[in-house]
Amino acid sequence: MLIKTLLILLALIGLAVPIAASLGWLGLILQWTDSPMPLHRAISDMAWQTSTDFLLVAIPMFVMMGEILLRAGITERMYDGIVKWLGWLPGGLMHSNIGSSALFAATSGSSVATAATIGTVAVPQIKKRGYNERLFLGTVAAGGTLGILIPPSINLILYGLLTNTSVPELYLAGFLPGFLLALLFMATVVVACMIRPEWGGDQLRHSWAERLAALPALIPPLGIFMVVVGSIYAGLATPTEAAALGVVASMALAAFNGKMSMETMRHAIEGTMRTTAMIMLIIIAAVFLNFVLSIIGLTQALTDFVTGLGWSPMQTMLMIVAVLILIGCFMETLSMLLTMAPLVTPIVVALGFDPVWFGILLMVLLETALITPPIGINLYVVQGIRKAGPMMDVIRGALPFVVTMFVMLGLLLVFPKLATWLPSLVY
Template sequence: MDVALPMTALVVLICLGMPIAYALGVTGAVGAAMAIGWMPTLGVLQTTPYRTAANFLLSTIPLFILMAELLARSSIVRNLYRMCFLWLGHIRGGLALAAVAASTGFAALAGSSTAAAAAMARISVPEMRRYGYDDRLAVGTVAVAGTLSIMIPPSLGLIIYGVLTETSIGSLFMAGVVPGILTAAGYVTVILLWVKRRPDIAPAAPKPPRAERVASIRPVWPAAVLVGLVLGGIYSGAITATEAAAVGAMGALIIGIGWGGLRRSEFAEALRHTLRSTAMIFAIVIGAMIFGYYLAATRAPQELIDWVGTLPLPAWGILLVIVLIYLVLGFFIDQLAIVILTLPLTFPLVMSLGYDPIWFGIIVTKTTEIGLVTPPLGMNVFVAASASNTRVETGFKGVMPFLIGEFVVLGLLIALPELSLWLPGLIAY
């Protein structure tokens, strides 16, 4: 009863539309009170919000969000897309390839997938329409390419995972590089196969002069320098992830004002969006910590591990069940909420099976990345469709071919852990 009633209440409250943070906090408090009594629970409620929010590592989150918002509102993203457009646009499907390339570059500058999808939708979809591209390909490409920001560092998803599991954020960032590039390559493959089968959805654009293509590289150099400072500093060990986030936010402000044409109104809008996103994430983390006290009091994670140990399944079979659960949850729940909600149960279980915590972080991040474009929630599809004035149904039709590539890449990452662990191991030694 101590476990079943609060768990059922949590599902009911989420289905009724209560924000995830409040649902976690309310059910966690009630569950803890049932397990240990109201007086100890009141002590938890008194200390948990401050102790959670005062975690130094969490300061990384608002700084990387601010970095993303500042860059999304300057002309840096537009210059990045223009460069990719000039170099790839003459290929059939080249404007979609340019959107993937620009999204990959933007992902290395910011960890917000929705910011990436919104920025690229405003920039690239009108260009694709002008050259006669089908809206399904245009919006689907932008929506799915925006998810690269949750895998390629700096990634908010990897930061949250590192904080909750006490795993090195720097190692997680390094582990995300190869899977991120592999995911982008999967998107490119899907686009090339799609336009080969249906040439009418992506007419080829004229090839620009070589001098114009070369000149397009020049406006992008500040962004390349910023990537080098942020990721190079983390990978070399010269600065921590938190310090790198501060460098990135300040660098984005300097680049936005000096080279990106960032206006005062856009700067204020970036601050508002940063505050809104940060407050939402911190509220979810605090609610999850309260819920975590309830789970610890009931010993639910330990009992789950003991129960799984009695199942007639090999370790890889149990892992596949966990991955399937993450994929199903991604249909209905926000991705960061899934990570925060489930890790207190799944992380100890997976560690008891002998898997690497860094590799599992990449698998969790990849599955939640897929959830960003799957119906009915599919946040990136809603953002891209809204920013480009397209029907949401068209966006979901456009992402369906890309889901095949997503599952292929996910299968490779599960079957070959070396894809995720090679770079962290190389740098560590």
């Protein structure tokens, strides 16, 4: 049954059927072939219950916050400020790409928005500063993936909703792995530029006076981060309420920068509606599919099969990681999260692993999927910003960072406290 399910899903994706329709059709097909009950009659009720979940209100709020910040004019100043602090390292602006991505990820919650925003500022510098184009593009694509892991993350909210896991705990668990992964990306650049110094472009030197003068440019994104995440852990707001506070703070920031206008809000609201509609349609289709899989017994059968193999928990976990890496090459990350999390998490919990820890491991796997061909979305985002040149340049530039993500996965498997230490101090 599992093989049939995967084959049908891959066939629908191969036919270029939109992912929400693919998930919905898969649920309908499995209902017709494996269920004696007309499960499709539950779609309207499930769509209503899913759409009115209070936690999901955070999604349009975070999307709108990111849309306003994109138009608030903070990105260029933030990027220039980070250049002053990180530009001296071997690789120069490539470290600024990663550092800016980490900082912007802590406000936008979206990997695609992070890659697009930082890429727009950074890519024109490649020729001007003499960088190796492939590696430079790879830093933009890889840095953008940090939006999934570093709080506030839309994907962590969805994982918490799908698996009944505390979102504040997941946010705490994402801090150390998120910033550690950013440091590992920077270490990858340093190693590459030490081996091939000509890849590092012009050496950048800035005085301490210039660095200190650049600090005010870093305050706005840090301020938004403190409003959103700080309000959660101060006990002042739920994740949904914190997202609304983030929207208010981003509007205030846009007004302070003189970017607040009816035109700005119109574009922000339109972008929010488009993105939210896409996300919600995929969520509703995935919830229906998961309902069908549960009714026909596939979820329980898969759990029984894996736990009945007689493998050790770590051997089973390594198999799960390998399968998810393979699936990530062919499935868009949001769809992968919504489809796989309800299937795999019960197995992981049955093996004795912490669902909070697995949520962070899954986020790193989703990050890997963002830059692995042929469906790595961030690769296409960066190529779209670049506009000219072969796609293979972006793919090859991202490959060293795929290896870095494998290292991060290994660290999480060997040292699970990287994800569980901070939550254990608070909860």
